Each structure stands twice: as C-alpha cells, then as structure tokens.
Amino acid sequence: MKRRAQGALEYLFMIAAALIIIFLAVRYLTRTSSTATDLGNSTLENITQELENAGF
Template sequence: MKRKAQGAIEYLFMIAAALIIIAIVIRYLRGAGESTGSTINQGQSAINSKLSQELSEALSD
C-alpha cells in the first residue's frame, strides 16, 4: 500500500510541476503579446498621422 501512495504523490508532484511551467509560459506570452500590441498601436498611430498630414497638404495645393 505504501508503494501506491508514493507513486500517487510522485504523480501529483509531476502534475504540479507541469502546471507551474505552463503558468510561467502563459505569463511570458501574455507579456510579449502586450508589448507587441503597444508597438503595433504606436506604428498605426504614426501612419495615420502621416497620412492625414499628406492628405491635407495634397488638398490644400
């Protein structure tokens, strides 16, 4: 009976370790996604302002 309990505890520790690794990976990916999203928003804003400027100059000529 003691052998089965030891196997069960080892199995639970392996599951816990896998869940911790998965949580770390998800946290890392979420952080990377947020920084990428902010970079995209900044680029889109710069493009929009440049297009607005070019359009207003073209229409005023």
C-alpha cells in the same frame, strides 16, 4: 502501501510541475502579445500623424 503512496505523491508533484510550466508559458505569451499590440498601435499612430502632416 508505502509504495503506492510514494507513487501517488510523485504523480501529484508531476502534475504540479506541469501546471507551473503551463502557467509560465501562458503568462509569457500574453505578455508578448500585449507588447506586440502596443507596438502596432504606436506604429499606426505614427503613420497617421505623418500622413496628416503630409496633407493627406
């Protein structure tokens, strides 16, 4: 009975570790995409301002 309990506990720890890794990866990707979106928006605003200043 002890071996089965140990196997189940190890299985639960592996699931927990996998969930933590998945959570960190998703968090990193969402942070990266929001940073890229902010950069793209600021670049677009700069281009729009330059075109308005040039008279277009």
